[in-house]
Amino acid sequence: MLTIKNLSARAEGKQILNGVNLEVKAGEVHAIMGPNGSGKSTLASVLAGRENYDVTGGEVIYNGKNLFNLSPEKRAQAGIFLAFQYPVEIAGVSNATFLKEALNSIREANGKEKLDSKDFLILMREKMKLVEMDKAMTQRSVNEGFSGGEKKRNEIFQMAMLEPKLCIMDETDSGLDIDAMKIVAQGVNSLRNKERSFIVITHYQRLLDFIVPDFVHVLYNGKIVKNGTKELALELEEKGYDWLKEEIAA
């Protein structure tokens, strides 16, 4: 589904990614862990198509297509979804209006008929249950005045609505208490299936207790320095990142 080959990228004049390699197949859940400043969020941003990042080398192939030829909206229409670390508040645009526009843009791009208001509402009600969203939240402006936990739940709610093929979660656990994390994880787990892949970016192992990954990768200094399975996450939790840094230095 996704092949990242030797990817390098700069942001604000600083080299951040230094040759990342990663292969994600359909249905797999990959966790990317790493200390602060290792390039985790940059990787997520580059995959989603955020401006202000210069790709300086390498390539990313998504379902046979060069990802960098696609605008952010084309990537979303092709099934890529980024759950933001800091979802932006958009005053004056209601969640429902926004999601209807998003869903129908994606459907249209994939040759499907647009949903009318009634069918959209039915779908929305069904998906709201997944992350325990209440109706009032869908009528409010996008993320405006939402608590940290509500914002993250809203990201997963959008994911459930848009049914992407590749979900990238950028530190979705940051700022969540244990109950909120369970709700988010439950939502994500309900979306797991044989076709849908996940890249779960996190600093802590805690989220991975609830969203159990197939593979764990450690990103350090803009490079993946260690690959493993869920046991690697536990080891990192226990020992921290310092032993890895020493291992690399040695």
Place this chain on the structure above:
Amino acid sequence: MANISEQYKTIIKEFPVLQEKAMAHFSRLGFPTPKNEEWKYTNISPIVNHDFSLVMPDSKISKEEILWRFPFVRDSVFVVTENGKINSEASNLKNLPAGIEIKNLRDVKNLPLVQKHFNLYVDVQEDAFAALNTAFVNDGLVILISKNAMIENPVYVINISSSIQEAVNVYDRLLAVAEKNSQMKISNIVVSKDKLSEIFVNSQVEVFADENSSIEFDVLQNENAKSFHINGTHVYQSANSKFSFNTVSLGGSILRNKLHIKLDGTNCETHMHGLYVAADSQLIDNHTAVYHSKPNCNSNQLYKGIIGGKAHGVFNGKIMVEKDAQKTNAYQSNKNILLSNAAVVNTKPQLEIFADDIKCTHGATTGQMDDESLFYLRSRGINENNAKALLNLAFADDVLNKISDEKFRKYIHFLVEQKLKNDVQ
């Protein structure tokens, strides 16, 4: 408009004394130039250097066509003017609710109320366009709301203009009088009949709000890309009156609005809201002035602009608080989004305060669209143009939501959305 004095000689004069005086004022004033502070940013030489005839269109618009164009007026009272002349056949003036009269100015010129208020509030002595409009006045619309009448439903005033071969000069005129304790809503639609017509509309509106009256006046300006429009709206408020004015300016090559409101009684409340969406090389200019003459009045202004292409927006908001107007609350805000490097906005607050116990605030912002919000929407699959339109529409909604006539608001909302999606970049 070199032919203007020749044209003046040819017209039938319904108000010879007023018209002669007005023409004399115009001859003295001439057209304003950018040297005039009020016209500093608005170059009207494309209008002044153009010739316009007074030819009326051959065929009149039908009621069916009005209803086809504006289906939401179907169950309401509506009055249609075509090139400034009232088209009664296309209007729906049957079953007027009690307490409202809608008349042709010519037919009611001897009515005491009309004699008292007509031409009293426009500034014929200092404003060249007001002088010209009065000099060329013929038909005009008079809306009278009698004492204690509560007219719940809006009255639609549809001003439609067209030209055939030569460019045409149109003079629209409206006088609205709300007597004591009355209430009314006017929804004004200003459009061109087609895309090719070349029209210069000079419209002058006078509103008198007597004690305890309440008026909402909503205006949609959506003329074609070739048209010019210069408007003057003068409102006079008596004690305890309430007036809300919402202007949405979308179409027109050069569009200039002057809105002057005088609060000449205690406890008046005034709301002035404007939205202007300018694309290509449009120029949209709003000059507002609110004169606080008496104590304990509140005025509140919010004007928002979305400017794309090589378009130009102008906002000049004057607040005058006279010596006696203690306990005045006056607020003004002008916010603009520039969508391109070539888009320009000139914004200027102008405060003249002679009372000491008042609250007065003003603010103006001009910015670009928020990149983070735009990326967020695009990352959910919404294409760039629609994402921008969605954000701009949210910005515009602050003003649109002030329009209480839901049918009219929805129609305007749709037009704004279309313009944002298709024309403004």
